[in-house]
Amino acid sequence: MESLLANFVAKYNYWVYIGLVMIGMYAMIAKRNLVKKIIGMNIVQTAVILFYVSIGAKKGKTIPIIAHGHEDTGHHAVQALDYISPLPHVLMLTAIVVSVATLGVALALAIKVYRQYGTLEEDEIAMRVKDQ
Amino acid sequence: MIWPVDLIIMVLVMICGIGAIMVRDLLGAAILFGAYSFMMCLLWAIMGAVDVAFTEASVGAGVSTVFFVAAVFRTSRRTKD
Amino acid sequence: MRTLALVTILLMGGLLFYGTPDFPSWGDPQSPASLHVSPYYIEHAVEDTAVPNIVTAVLADYRGYDTMFETAVIFSAGIACLFLLRVYRRKSARTRLYRHNSTGITLRIAKGGKLPEGSAEFERIDSLWVPYDMIIRVTSRLVVPFVQLFALYVIAHGHHSPGGGFQGGVIFGAAIILYAISNDLRSAFRRLSEKAALLASAAGVLLYVGTGLLCLFLGGNFLDYSKLAGILHVDAIMARSHGILIVEIGVGLAVMAVMVSLYYNLSSAGRHDEGL
Numbered sequence: 001m002e003s004l005l006a007n008f009v010a011k012y013n014y015w016v017y018i019g020l021v022m023i024g025m026y027a028m029i030a031k032r033n034l035v036k037k038i039i040g041m042n043i044v045q046t047a048v049i050l051f052y053v054s055i056g057a058k059k060g061k062t063i064p065i066i067a068h069g070h071e072d073t074g075h076h077a078v079q080a081l082d083y084i085s086p087l088p089h090v091l092m093l094t095a096i097v098v099s100v101a102t103l104g105v106a107l108a109l110a111i112k113v114y115r116q117y118g119t120l121e122e123d124e125i126a127m128r129v130k131d132q
Numbered sequence: 133m134i135w136p137v138d139l140i141i142m143v144l145v146m147i148c149g150i151g152a153i154m155v156r157d158l159l160g161a162a163i164l165f166g167a168y169s170f171m172m173c174l175l176w177a178i179m180g181a182v183d184v185a186f187t188e189a190s191v192g193a194g195v196s197t198v199f200f201v202a203a204v205f206r207t208s209r210r211t212k213d
Numbered sequence: 214m215r216t217l218a219l220v221t222i223l224l225m226g227g228l229l230f231y232g233t234p235d236f237p238s239w240g241d242p243q244s245p246a247s248l249h250v251s252p253y254y255i256e257h258a259v260e261d262t263a264v265p266n267i268v269t270a271v272l273a274d275y276r277g278y279d280t281m282f283e284t285a286v287i288f289s290a291g292i293a294c295l296f297l298l299r300v301y302r303r304k305s306a307r308t309r310l311y312r313h314n315s316t317g318i319t320l321r322i323a324k325g326g327k328l329p330e331g332s333a334e335f336e337r338i339d340s341l342w343v344p345y346d347m348i349i350r351v352t353s354r355l356v357v358p359f360v361q362l363f364a365l366y367v368i369a370h371g372h373h374s375p376g377g378g379f380q381g382g383v384i385f386g387a388a389i390i391l392y393a394i395s396n397d398l399r400s401a402f403r404r405l406s407e408k409a410a411l412l413a414s415a416a417g418v419l420l421y422v423g424t425g426l427l428c429l430f431l432g433g434n435f436l437d438y439s440k441l442a443g444i445l446h447v448d449a450i451m452a453r454s455h456g457i458l459i460v461e462i463g464v465g466l467a468v469m470a471v472m473v474s475l476y477y478n479l480s481s482a483g484r485h486d487e488g489l
Contacts, residue, residue: 009135010238015230016142020149022226027153030218033211035158035204039165043149046172046192049184057179058247059240064255065182065374066265080252081242084180086267087251090276092184093268094283097379097468100191101290104475107203108297111482114207121212182375183268190383195472198390202480 013054020047034110034120038103045099049092056088064089138178145171158204158211166197262453264372272377273457277436280460281421284467288418291411291471298483353395360388368465372454378461379468386472393476398487401477407485410474417467421460428456 020043027040064086114120117128148168155161169192177185237244254271264270272280311320368381393401425436433440438456439449447455481487 010240011233011236012139012142013239014233014236016146018226018229018233019146021229022222023146023149023153025225026218026222029222030215031153032213033158035200035207036153036161036211036213039152039161039200042165042196043152043168046169046188049188050172050175053176053179053181053184054239055237055244055246056181056251057240058242058244061180061242063180063182064267066259066267080255083255083267085247085251086254086271088246089181089184089268090271092181093187093272093379094279096184096187096191097283098286100196101287101471103196104199104290104479105293105297107199107479108294111203111206111479112297115482120207183266183377183380186375186380187383190380190387194387195383195390195476198387198394199475199479202476205480206482 014051017047017051017054020044020050032122034113034122038106038110041106042099042103045095045102049095052088052092052095056085058084134178138175141171141175141178145175156211156213158209159201162197162200162204165200166193169193169196261450262457263450264454264457266372266374266377268375269371269377269457269461273460274438274453277425277460280464281425281436284418284421284464287471288414288467291414291474294475294478295411298478299485300483302484349395353391357388357392360391361385364388364465364469368461369458371461372457378464381461382465382468383472385465385469386476389469389473390476393480398477398481398485402485405473407474407477410470410477412470414467414470414474417463417465417470420463420466424456424459424463 024040024043024047027043028037031037031040061082061084064083066083110120113125117125119125119128145168148164148171152161152164152168155164169188173185173188173193176188237246254275255267258267258270259265262270262274264274311322313319364381364385366381367376367384368378371377371381389401389405392404424438424441427444428437428440429435431440431443438453440452441456442449442452445452445455477485
């Protein structure tokens, strides 16, 4: 029982990440509405960011900002073991920026499709394209 | 890194995510998506990624929800599925 | 179609689940992500750049090239949204109505007439007119300056606390969007016109690239901020800290302008007459 709980605590992060990727991909493939597909795309993006951040986490260590760093008290030695690894955070900041840029362009495309065809459901759009 | 708090917030994240794609009303889906973003921000703050949590709070639960509501306002609000 | 999608998704999820026993445990200090490259950044960030926030130091100094292209991506998203949605209309000369909010006086300007001088308090109304709500207007007038001040604080204090250029830029853009939502879109256009927003976003990217080119002309590599020590009259370590601040200001300016421009185009569907 103890080892089962320890195993669960060590890995449930990854299971939640896989579940979120499955939800997002299902929304992108199977939903007919364009805005639902865009929501699915954003769910996949934030799930991947969760995965990267949880790789760099360490139990019991502190955040990657060095306290009293701006005082010139002789540069006492900084132990790398005391801090959470900051590299995944840097990569994920860029990923969040790219996700909001993609969201803006995707919503602009959805508004343009609505202006042209009058609907956002993909089967009706396909019918109206065929009628043209 | 208290794992029961983390587990509860993750369950909430899954519920918000499933709710955001199942709701028939697009405005409700946009608001649920804002709640999903905010729960993700809490998760990352628990894991120690303060910069990422700050960015997601300002971008996801702020500006991104406004963009969704603006797009839903300019197109239709009802959806068939 | 849906059952096929469900089966495919379950298959993919099953394969991913099958791979999870090989992942490092959550919270393990000896996981491979924390052992190889990050100890160098944690130990040497303060003595190389005098910036205690390691994430800002890595983002703007050690990996500054990536951040420059991320700023270019945000700028191109703003331009793409402009290309997709913007429709230009000729300003047709028809009867226009203006209304003074506090007293309720309404003016009607006939075809081809001009608005008399000194009437800046008159708001334009037409069929898309947004109703005047005093509570929202007064409350947002109290809140917006503090939000902008907080955004400037976040940009400037990014060296010592979580924050930096991108977060401060988004918060500043959110303050202007709040002003545009509570008052109507036309009053936001009077404060920050579309042309000014696009120029500001281009200026932000130009500031970032210009700093890199200046370091190139002074004899170092591209984006090597220690060569700015001659211009700023500080030693090389503080020059890197100031170089990080300059590029963060550039990133914040570009992001603020693009958020505002995206809101202008999305909420009015390109027509720029009335928004949410």
